[in-house]
Amino acid sequence: MAGKNKAANRLAMAVVAGLTVAAVVTELRKPPEEREWHGKIGGFVPYDLRKPTFAKVRDRVWDTDNPNLIVPHAFGIGWTLNFGSAYTMITARLANRAG
Numbered sequence: 001m002a003g004k005n006k007a008a009n010r011l012a013m014a015v016v017a018g019l020t021v022a023a024v025v026t027e028l029r030k031p032p033e034e035r036e037w038h039g040k041i042g043g044f045v046p047y048d049l050r051k052p053t054f055a056k057v058r059d060r061v062w063d064t065d066n067p068n069l070i071v072p073h074a075f076g077i078g079w080t081l082n083f084g085s086a087y088t089m090i091t092a093r094l095a096n097r098a099g
Contacts, residue, residue: 019077023047046072046079064088 019041027035027049038048052075060074062084069086070079 016077019045019047023049023077041077045077047077048072048075050075062087 022041023039026039026041027037037050038046040046057074060071060080061082063071063082064084064087066082066085067088069082069089071082072078073080
């Protein structure tokens with residue numbers, strides 16, 4: 001089993017590295033004044049290579065007003081869990097059961 005986990009980890013790291021390179025290349029192909037350092041690779045995988053701030057991280061991982069459980073990372077490639085949305089969903093379900 002340990003060998004399979006190692007291989008899966010290597011594959012995941014290679015995919016993330018490839019997507020990161022693709023994001024950087026996408027931005028570097030643009031004229032400097034058009035580079036935003038965030039967008040989607042292949043129209044699907046989100047990336048955000050701008051400097052992360054505490055507010056941006058907080059807004060991504062604890063946004064009770066956003067109904068989406070999965071949101072783009074505050075920095076990097078891919079998605080993260082919006083714990084604020086999960087909390088809202090769970091408390092709403094518990095309230096419905098109690099009421």
